[in-house]
Amino acid sequence: MNQKISVIVPIYKVENYLHRCVDSIINQTYTNLEIILVDDGSPDKCPMICDEYAKKDSRIRVIHKKNGGLSDARNAGLDIATGEYIGFVDSDDYISVHFCKRLMNVMKVSDSDIVECEIKKFKDTDKIGDIQNNKLDFITFNTYEAMENLILNNILSVTVWNKLYKKDVIEKLRFKVGKTNEDDFYTYLAFDNANKISKLDEELYYYLQREDSIMGKNYKLNRLDEIEAKYERLKFIEKNYKNLILLAKKDVMFGCLYAYQQLLLNGQKTDIKKGKAIVNKYIENILFTKEEYMNLDSKNKIWMKLEKKSLQVTCILRNFLNIGV
Incomplete structure (x- = not known):
């Protein structure tokens, strides 16, 4: 079990968090790693910090590139990754020192193509202890079961960064550049390429809840990319998973309701009218x-x-009744 794992870290304006993130990867109990730090044109001290790490650890490779966004940075890392397995870590988050070893153990025991772990959300003021269970407590899904689970947003999650992938499963996949909710466009395609997907019941990925993050409190118009991703997934489901079509249609319809409810509650007035027109087009289709x-x-x-x-009346009513928010 000594195959190489490439860990891709997209980096932009995170100098206060970067050391914690990279240190958690360097200190993994699974040591055969290729750590790819992608400086996405960061204007702070991140480029220098990346170069300093590369001097200290031969496993680290650094890419300095023009700013192109999170998807573009991940794609740049994928383009040069040489590991038989791939993982992603966002640069304001960090991982348990056992993250790679535990996911790799499940990968081998279950003969899975993708393995994900539980996520522990935290704030800057929180202190998290690194806990490891001796027993591998996991559940394995076939492709159809995993796709159904993904639509239901049940046990498996759409996020790409709490997972370990066999490289050949995602080798030809790339993230959509210029989109928010980029994981929604990506994960179902990765699942479709996999024969088995497993979920480890262990919190090994530590997700920082930042007030200034892309997914902060204000619901901006670009968040409607999530509906676009759900709609693209529906078109894919219609061609490839006939028994899941109704489930996927419901997911888009209620995704439309949620999106417009959020715009009414947390969006800018200038975005609400534009958002209504965009959402209604999906509903009509x-x-x-x-x-x-x-x-x-x-x-x-x-x-x-x-x-x-009436989308407007329905969402006002649901917000009043505190349904779906």
Whole structure:
């Protein structure tokens, strides 16, 4: 079990967090690593910090590039990765020192192509102890089960950074540049390439909740990229997973409701009108067959009828009733 893991870290304006992140990777109990630090044109001290780390640890490779966003930085790392396995860590987060070893253990025991772990969310003031269980407590899904689970947002998550991938599963996949919710465009395609996906019941990825993050409190118009990703996934499901079409349609419809509810609650006034037009286009393009409609439960039927008649009224009502927010 000594195959190389390439860990890709996209970096932009995180000098206060970068040492913690990189140190957690350097100190992994699984040592056969290629650590790819992608400086995405960061204007602070991050480029210098990256170069200093490269001088200290021969496993570290640094890319300095013009700023192109998170997806572009990850893609740059993928382009040069030489490991048989791939992992992603965002530069304001960090990982348990056992992250790579534990996920690799599950990968081998279950013969999986992708393995993910639980996520521990924290704030800057929190202190997290590194805990390791002796027992591997995991569940394994086939491709169809994993895709269904992903749509349901149940056990498996859409995030790319709490996972370990066999390289040949994602070797030809790249992240969509210029999109927020970039993971939503990516993960279902990775799952489709995998025969087995496992979930380890252990918190090994530590996710920092930052007030100034891309996914902060203000709901901006570009967050509607999530609906675009769900709609693209629906089109993919219609071609490849016939039994999941209804589930995927419901996911887009209620994703539309959630997005516009958030715009009404937390969006700028200038974005609300534009957002309404964008969301309504997706709603208009989703048609349910008679059989699909009959398979909806009564609550879903009511909300979808209202949504088709008036997105505005439906979302105001749901916000008032504190439903779906």
